[in-house]
Amino acid sequence: MKRFAAQTLRERCAAVLRGAGSSEEEAASVARNLVFANLSGHDSHGVGxxxxxxxxxxxxxxxxxxxxAVVLDVHSLMTLDGQRxxxxxxxxxAMRLAIARARETGSCICALANAHHLGRIGHFAEMAVAEGLVSLHFVNVLSRPIVAPWGGADARYGTNPCCIGIPLRGREPFVLDFATSRVAQGKMRVAYNEGRRVQEGLLIDEQGRPTTDPGVAVVPQAGGLFGALLPFGEHKGYGLAVACELLGGALTGGGTLHRPADGRSSVVNGMLTVVIDPERLxxxxxxxxxxxxxxxxxxxSPHxxxxxxxxxxxxxxxxxRAQREREGIEVDETTWSQIVAAGGKVGVGVTHP
Structure with missing residues (x-):
């Protein structure tokens, strides 16, 4: 494992993103967001x-x-196109617009379609609660199917996260942010890169059989097939995943996932956000x-x-965050070599300090 100070990791990742065409401001913003996910303990949504x-x-x-881009703006309703x-x-x-509108009207329903990978959804809830607002987020994922429906034996949809942020006066907020699969797909990538197995009950292989090998969700298996993650909470988590697909995908206008894997790298998200001002309510x-x-x-309650x-x-x-800011962020050798290789693709040399 390599260890980085958060600022060093931001600078290295921002350099790669600039090489891929981002402005200085955008590269810094995306790198900051990714490193914050690492700091928060969610390496699945971080620099990897x-x-x-x-x-x-x-x-x-x-x-x-x-x-x-604003597609529709009518009172407390907004529809936006993320333009990939x-x-x-x-x-x-989207969140800045939704927060401002909720301040004006008391609430805002914001449909964001066509965004590339949104990253850690809890970040957007944290933006709302910092303003004393409640927020709800339903997200779908247009990419390679990775989660099996309850009762199914192959992948049919994405990890479809759900997030709820609630401010607590004078306290740190309640921020519930979770994939509707038993674990985020990115955590399988991290486990695979680190060369370790995962606990039982998370995965099925390409034949629909239980497995603890995270590779079935990361690299093609026999016949080019992949395994699948399982939904959390059996039929209940599956039902919530379907709701996220219908709200984050169908209702936003961004589309739902009903196609086989195509091997492309893009991850397109739709997000339906509801922001509420308790005072105006x-x-x-x-x-x-x-x-x-x-x-x-x-x-x-006794623990x-x-x-x-x-x-x-x-x-x-x-x-x-407190621990990793103090001690640094660990990145496994495989992930770091992939970041170095990505830099090489866009003419940027990346080194470990």
Whole structure:
């Protein structure tokens, strides 16, 4: 494993992104977002995505320097086209517009279609809660199918994340951000690059059989086939994944996944976001009091034998950030060599300090 200071990793990744055609500002923004995912403990959405982004640019599926374009703007309804731009950029465009509109009207329903990989969705919820707003996000994924439907034996859709952000007055917010598969696909890439097996119950192989080999979801197997991740929570997680596909894909106008794998590197997301201002809803005071009372009630529970305390969503990420800012971010040798190779494709030399 190689260890990097966060700023060093930002600079190396931004250099590769500039080489792939991004402006100085865009490269810095995307690199900052990716490294923040690493800092938050989500290496699946961190700098390991850079090689895929470079390949997507070279294939023409990712458009550097594109911004979100407004297609519809009617009171509390907004529809945006991400124009295949970096999701970290057009996603922030969408959230800034949605937040401003929620401040004006009390709420905003924002449909974002055609964004390249949005990265960690919790980032967008954190933008909303920082303004005292509640946000809900439903996302679909147009890329190689990677998750099997409940009762199915091959991949039919993506990891389709769902995210909910809720501010807590005077406290750190509640930020629930999860893939509707049992684990994010990027975590299989990380495990495969690190040469380790994963726990049972996450995967099936290309024949539909249970396996602990993450490679079945990362590289082609026999006959060029892939295995698949399984949905979390059996039929319940599967149902939520379908809802994310229908809301993030069909309702946004971006389209749903109903095609076989094509081997391309682009990852296109649609995201339906709902932003609510509790004050404009008329329940601001009660919301603040009841939210804090409930969280305090949860924390009063005696912790289980294998736990040190009761936590709420968002705490593990904040703990990881403090530790990794202090100790640095580890990147496995395989992932680092892939980043170096990506730099080479766009004429950028990348070195470890």
């Amino acid at each position: 995505m850079v090689p895929r982004y470079v390949d997507a640019v070279l294939e023409g599926g990712l458009q550097p320097n594109a911004r979100a 731009g970096y999701g970290q950029v057009v996603g922030e465009d 008329g329940t601001g005071s009660a919301f603040e009091q009841e939210a804090l009372a409930f969280v305090d009630w949860l924390r009063q 289980a034998p294998d736990s040190d305390k009761v936590r709420i969503a968002g705490e593990p990420e904040r703990t990881a």
